[in-house]
Amino acid sequence: MGNPHFDLIVIGTGPSASTVAKKCRQEGKRVAIIEAREFGGTCALRGCNPKKVYSNAANLIDRIRGAEGKLVKCDDARIDWKELVAFQREFTQPVADSTEASYRKQGIDTFHGRASFTGRNSIEVDGQSLDADRIFVGVGARPSPLDIPGGKRAIRSDEFFELTEIPKRVVFIGGGYISMEFACVVARHGASVTVLQRTDQVLPEFDPDLVDQLTEYSAEHGINIFTSTAVTEIDAASGGTMVVQYKSEGHMKSVETDLVVHGAGRIPNLDGLNLEAGEVTYSEMGIKVDAFMRSTSNPAVYAAGDCVDSSQPPLTPTANEQARAVVNNLLATTPTHQPDYGVIPQVAFTVPAIASIGLSQLDAERSHDAEIRHDDSSTWGSVRKTGQRCAGYKVIIDRDSDLILGAHLLGPAAEETINLFALAMKHGLTSRDIKSTLFAFPTFASDVRRMV
Numbered sequence: 001m002g003n004p005h006f007d008l009i010v011i012g013t014g015p016s017a018s019t020v021a022k023k024c025r026q027e028g029k030r031v032a033i034i035e036a037r038e039f040g041g042t043c044a045l046r047g048c049n050p051k052k053v054y055s056n057a058a059n060l061i062d063r064i065r066g067a068e069g070k071l072v073k074c075d076d077a078r079i080d081w082k083e084l085v086a087f088q089r090e091f092t093q094p095v096a097d098s099t100e101a102s103y104r105k106q107g108i109d110t111f112h113g114r115a116s117f118t119g120r121n122s123i124e125v126d127g128q129s130l131d132a133d134r135i136f137v138g139v140g141a142r143p144s145p146l147d148i149p150g151g152k153r154a155i156r157s158d159e160f161f162e163l164t165e166i167p168k169r170v171v172f173i174g175g176g177y178i179s180m181e182f183a184c185v186v187a188r189h190g191a192s193v194t195v196l197q198r199t200d201q202v203l204p205e206f207d208p209d210l211v212d213q214l215t216e217y218s219a220e221h222g223i224n225i226f227t228s229t230a231v232t233e234i235d236a237a238s239g240g241t242m243v244v245q246y247k248s249e250g251h252m253k254s255v256e257t258d259l260v261v262h263g264a265g266r267i268p269n270l271d272g273l274n275l276e277a278g279e280v281t282y283s284e285m286g287i288k289v290d291a292f293m294r295s296t297s298n299p300a301v302y303a304a305g306d307c308v309d310s311s312q313p314p315l316t317p318t319a320n321e322q323a324r325a326v327v328n329n330l331l332a333t334t335p336t337h338q339p340d341y342g343v344i345p346q347v348a349f350t351v352p353a354i355a356s357i358g359l360s361q362l363d364a365e366r367s368h369d370a371e372i373r374h375d376d377s378s379t380w381g382s383v384r385k386t387g388q389r390c391a392g393y394k395v396i397i398d399r400d401s402d403l404i405l406g407a408h409l410l411g412p413a414a415e416e417t418i419n420l421f422a423l424a425m426k427h428g429l430t431s432r433d434i435k436s437t438l439f440a441f442p443t444f445a446s447d448v449r450r451m452v
């Protein structure tokens, strides 16, 4: 007997893979799906969703403390880490079983194990060989290697979610999304936090003026950020503590800590896939795909999400949009569908959240006759009524067309308000269109009229 044959083999069960597997099965394709870990992928199990639970706790503490003596009396508001972890697990723990069950219910064959290519149309998993007309790769990303002496002493984001208690001192290596979001949570739990960032700005995807505002506010809450640093070593010290050595302003410095967290970036998770056997070309940036998300070297293979070499940010909405294009192409006789990204909003769920869409001030001023509207909006009524005091915005408008070129927000509800700009920018609304729209009042959304 030959190997089991499928119309489509899907590798991974994250947002991209699940979209492709389910939609192709709905169209009657015989589909197999393979997962190396628990079913569900990074976003649901070890990323966006558990992180948002933690971020909600941190923001709630901040809001209560900001409102203390104004809106509420609540001297003892604090995060009980064990309770927080237990609540987070209410969202993550059911995922593996329910996800696999939903695939099976749909008639998708599920396989556990690390998939690797054995040919252009064949995969091996757990000693079993499978063949398919088409193969979809949605294997996501993993933390980049921390190639410094003692680098293995740093825990990764997966392990961070397993922690049932947080020590007094925490150092984050890297100052991107993961470090800054986690830093805000552990600081609101009472830890003293150090963030060591290699470049001259933490959260480089976001507006530098708003990041400065966030950095200043964070410093008041126990988060010390050092930029332009080079971390050289993590040493073990007495009593289970560690010393992180780093170079800053030409001098060697060190910080003693109880926990080091790796937040220094992620890379495509291509280990063990044996892409050579599948004749699938890749680089350290990921699998090489054409505009239709098809492998540039093997037309039977498609890929999407964090594992592809793409200029788009590695986020869940990006993975989903790429996967939707893949589905359309898999169901067509020839691929014609390209992802329609529009403008992708980005949000770091810090305290408060920082958000961004479209062009930065620098890029807008280089390419357009740009008007920059900005303010420290912490004095605005909407913000003051919450008791909070860290807020700002920068909206960039094209003087010629009156279109919004970019929007950058910091403060309460920034993570929601940015979606209004996403809608306006995707559908070509001008600043005049926005100003002429009636928004419910008093809401943070209604502040948008004042920003444009």
Ligand SMILES: Cc1cc2nc3c(=O)[nH]c(=O)nc-3n(C[C@H](O)[C@H](O)[C@H](O)COP(=O)(O)OP(=O)(O)OC[C@H]3O[C@@H](n4cnc5c(N)ncnc54)[C@H](O)[C@@H]3O)c2cc1C
Pocket: 011, 012, 013, 014, 015, 016, 017, 034, 035, 036, 037, 038, 040, 041, 042, 043, 044, 046, 047, 048, 049, 051, 113, 114, 115, 116, 138, 139, 140, 141, 157, 178, 269, 271, 272, 273, 304, 305, 306, 307, 314, 315, 316, 317, 319
């Ligand atoms: C801590 C954290 C927080 C995040 N927060 C956000 C957020 O708030 N918003 C946002 O938009 N994005 C967020 N992201 C990013 C988001 O999770 C990813 O962009 C998204 O999950 C990518 O989806 P994907 O389909 O490419 O792969 P993934 O979701 O990474 O899934 C890939 C799956 O493939 C499996 N796999 C890997 N290799 C193999 C193999 N050889 N065989 C079989 N299976 C394999 C993996 O085990 C995994 O389950 C966060 C990421 C992290 C780490």
Ligand SMILES: NC(=O)c1ccc[n+]([C@@H]2O[C@H](COP(=O)([O-])OP(=O)(O)OC[C@H]3O[C@@H](n4cnc5c(N)ncnc54)[C@H](O)[C@@H]3O)[C@@H](O)[C@H]2O)c1
Pocket: 173, 174, 175, 176, 177, 178, 179, 181, 196, 197, 198, 199, 203, 204, 229, 230, 231, 263, 264, 265, 266, 313, 314, 315, 347, 348, 349
């Ligand atoms: N809210 C969200 O949407 C969200 C949250 C978490 C993660 N993510 C996604 O996951 C990706 C990975 O997140 P991340 O935080 O690991 O990476 P990141 O790329 O956001 O940040 C890593 C940062 O670490 C710095 N760095 C790298 N090596 C360093 C070193 N040796 N010492 C000091 N600094 C160093 C880099 O300059 C970079 O700014 C993000 O790019 C994002 O797409 C998104």
